[in-house]
Amino acid sequence: MTKIFILGGGGMLGQKLANQLVKNASETAAELDISLFDVAFPPETLAGVTKITGNISHPAEIQKIAAQRPDIIYHLAAIVSGEAEADFDKGWQVNMFSMWALLEALRIENRESGGSYIPKIIFTSSIAVFGGPFPNKIDDEFLSAPQTSYGAQKAACELILSDFSRKGFVDGISLRLPTICVRPGKPNLAASGFFSGIIREPLNGQTASLPVPDTVRHWHASPRAGANFLIHAAKLDTNFLNNRRALNLPGVSCTIAEQIEALRKVAGQSAVDLIVPRADRAIVKIVDGWPQNFAPERALALGFKAEANFEEIIATYLEDDLPTAHSLKNL
Amino acid sequence: MTKIFILGGGGMLGQKLANQLVKNASETAAELDISLFDVAFPPETLAGVTKITGNISHPAEIQKIAAQRPDIIYHLAAIVSGEAEADFDKGWQVNMFSMWALLEALRIENRESGGSYIPKIIFTSSIAVFGGPFPNKIDDEFLSAPQTSYGAQKAACELILSDFSRKGFVDGISLRLPTICVRPGKPNLAASGFFSGIIREPLNGQTASLPVPDTVRHWHASPRAGANFLIHAAKLDTNFLNNRRALNLPGVSCTIAEQIEALRKVAGQSAVDLIVPRADRAIVKIVDGWPQNFAPERALALGFKAEANFEEIIATYLEDDLPTAHSLKNL
Numbered sequence: 001m002t003k004i005f006i007l008g009g010g011g012m013l014g015q016k017l018a019n020q021l022v023k024n025a026s027e028t029a030a031e032l033d034i035s036l037f038d039v040a041f042p043p044e045t046l047a048g049v050t051k052i053t054g055n056i057s058h059p060a061e062i063q064k065i066a067a068q069r070p071d072i073i074y075h076l077a078a079i080v081s082g083e084a085e086a087d088f089d090k091g092w093q094v095n096m097f098s099m100w101a102l103l104e105a106l107r108i109e110n111r112e113s114g115g116s117y118i119p120k121i122i123f124t125s126s127i128a129v130f131g132g133p134f135p136n137k138i139d140d141e142f143l144s145a146p147q148t149s150y151g152a153q154k155a156a157c158e159l160i161l162s163d164f165s166r167k168g169f170v171d172g173i174s175l176r177l178p179t180i181c182v183r184p185g186k187p188n189l190a191a192s193g194f195f196s197g198i199i200r201e202p203l204n205g206q207t208a209s210l211p212v213p214d215t216v217r218h219w220h221a222s223p224r225a226g227a228n229f230l231i232h233a234a235k236l237d238t239n240f241l242n243n244r245r246a247l248n249l250p251g252v253s254c255t256i257a258e259q260i261e262a263l264r265k266v267a268g269q270s271a272v273d274l275i276v277p278r279a280d281r282a283i284v285k286i287v288d289g290w291p292q293n294f295a296p297e298r299a300l301a302l303g304f305k306a307e308a309n310f311e312e313i314i315a316t317y318l319e320d321d322l323p324t325a326h327s328l329k330n331l
Numbered sequence: 332m333t334k335i336f337i338l339g340g341g342g343m344l345g346q347k348l349a350n351q352l353v354k355n356a357s358e359t360a361a362e363l364d365i366s367l368f369d370v371a372f373p374p375e376t377l378a379g380v381t382k383i384t385g386n387i388s389h390p391a392e393i394q395k396i397a398a399q400r401p402d403i404i405y406h407l408a409a410i411v412s413g414e415a416e417a418d419f420d421k422g423w424q425v426n427m428f429s430m431w432a433l434l435e436a437l438r439i440e441n442r443e444s445g446g447s448y449i450p451k452i453i454f455t456s457s458i459a460v461f462g463g464p465f466p467n468k469i470d471d472e473f474l475s476a477p478q479t480s481y482g483a484q485k486a487a488c489e490l491i492l493s494d495f496s497r498k499g500f501v502d503g504i505s506l507r508l509p510t511i512c513v514r515p516g517k518p519n520l521a522a523s524g525f526f527s528g529i530i531r532e533p534l535n536g537q538t539a540s541l542p543v544p545d546t547v548r549h550w551h552a553s554p555r556a557g558a559n560f561l562i563h564a565a566k567l568d569t570n571f572l573n574n575r576r577a578l579n580l581p582g583v584s585c586t587i588a589e590q591i592e593a594l595r596k597v598a599g600q601s602a603v604d605l606i607v608p609r610a611d612r613a614i615v616k617i618v619d620g621w622p623q624n625f626a627p628e629r630a631l632a633l634g635f636k637a638e639a640n641f642e643e644i645i646a647t648y649l650e651d652d653l654p655t656a657h658s659l660k661n662l
Contacts, residue, residue, distance in 0.1 A: 088498060131574065135472075143472045145493075145575045152494040156487045162476075163483040167419060243462065244476045
């Protein structure tokens with residue numbers, strides 16, 4: 001029986017991951033004991049998993065998790081970038097010091113087990129660890145020079161996780177996720193939200209604002225690809241990482257014009273007509289500092305896979321999150 | 332009156348820095364109020380500076396320093412690499428969490444001053460933030476993937492200092508110092524100690540062990556260059572750093588054979604004869620993971636200067652630390 005914890009299991013990606021793990025397990029008859037840990041959960045219940053409500057910034061709750069000695073911990077819990085930028089204290093405490101507390105609690109379990117307990121830690125880092133100016137494509141040896149507190153916290157966690165792993169206390173890997181698109185559900189307040197919004201809202205018959213020029217290029221992967229990255233990482237033999245335990249992941253690099261063209265192919269001009277250009281200089285400025293393209297050779301060689309183009313990303317959204325979309329014009 | 336604190340002021344580089352600051356001030360009639368803070372100090376007294384004995388891992392002592400609102404803080408205090416590797420807890424607590432505590436204490440002063448108090452922080456990072464495999468020359472955009480706890484702690488401090496600076500709480504810069512060579516005084520237990528030992532001991536008529544092949548290439552700067560890096564950094568307008576506040580510094584890349592050849596030119600074959608090859612596989616393995624060469628273009632453009640070759644490094648040692656050496660054969 002493999003014991004799995006998903007920290008941040010109430011979030012969009014945590015839920016996708018849990019669903020996928022349950023589905024995979026039922027197909028392979030694997031026995032999984034899956035616990036989701038988060039401050040809150042969506043109302044839907046997911047069969048076969050345990051929900052634990054708690055806060056990773058409380059040391060006692062971290063210690064309780066460690067004491068259960070999970071085989072695999074997916075650590076997705078975080079204060080998002082906008083809030084981490086607005087609340088400096090909270091961002092560092094939750095995003096970095098909670099990672100430290102978690103790893104320290106696991107190190108104690110490792111010691112008490114005589115070194116035999118070495119949990120796998122899959123940590124969701126972010127392309128926010130990078131800051132401009134950027135090369136045409138960011139390669140696997142490009143420096144991490146974050147320009148947000150969120151990015152700095154993720155980069156610091158990578159270093160800490162890597163050192164705990166090098167010493168053999170845990171077996172960790174940091175995944176620098178592309179922007180996850182198309183996010184299902186309601187718009188959120190992330191500055192990156194419009195990348196999903198301009199696809200999701202029109203597919204649901206709603207208008208969507210486009211706050212930046214359509215020449216903006218960015219790096220995307222679907223929620224399904226995101227969940228599969230995490231699952232694939234847990235199966236990796238980390239010896240192949242040669243002690244470089246932070247990975248740039250595959251994704252789709254495209255401009256907003258290319259996103260819109262993909263939408264047109266999938267759902268027609270009437271969907272595209274629902275996108276309303278409405279310049280927002282604050283968002284333009286933020287997005288200007290974001291990576292646009294990668295050459296993630298290590299991750300590709302290690303078997304990580306994303307979509308091949310933005311049309312596939314839209315198709316994934318329709319399959320996974322909008323089954324009613326079969327009424328759409330071009331489907 | 333400029334108020335300066337040197338944390339780690341009792342160490343070799345801290346002492347060199349204090350001496351140089353006092354010398355510069357007397358030449359320019361600048362008024363400096365210099366305090367050295369360390370767990371211990373060498374017996375020699377240095378005129379014009381205050382010594383404070385204390386431990387940067389004690390929050391109360393950090394707060395006392397911050398409460399004095401120094402204009403410039405040189406933060407050189409650290410557990411050295413060997414000890415940080417042997418004592419995981421102590422290394423992270425002293426090398427990273429003390430940095431956090433220092434910056435938090437300064438952030439409180441910044442807030443209480445209504446944002447007007449923004450101290451300059453000059454932090455001695457290290458080329459240990461890099462881990463192999465390396466390119467032929469490490470450029471300014473090469474990733475930080477440390478392979479020691481010491482390197483990971485320094486890299487994490489860089490990220491934290493950079494984020495506090497970006498937010499305007501302090502004005503920091505991290506200097507990735509080359510290996511400082513020739514270190515004066517007694518041999519220390521650092522794995523890098525032999526780089527100095529094979530020059531210093533022969534110049535003092537003593538034998539020195541060489542634990543690695545003479546083909547090993549490494550990156551050096553003299554203690555005087557080290558002190559001048561720190562002084563130069565304090566004068567920089569950090570706006571020129573474009574929010575990339577960790578700098579690779581200039582140095583001399585040379586093989587041990589080239590070091591020895593420089594020694595021969597300066598002090599003759601009799602000095603070279605005092606070097607005794609004595610392979611140490613543990614040290615060979617450690618040194619194998621160290622950077623060999625850099626292309627530090629940003630630092631050069633910002634006016635940082637090191638020696639041009641290893642002969643100059645030896646000449647600096649003779650001038651600064653071995654004034655009696657004028658009796659040497661070839662001088």
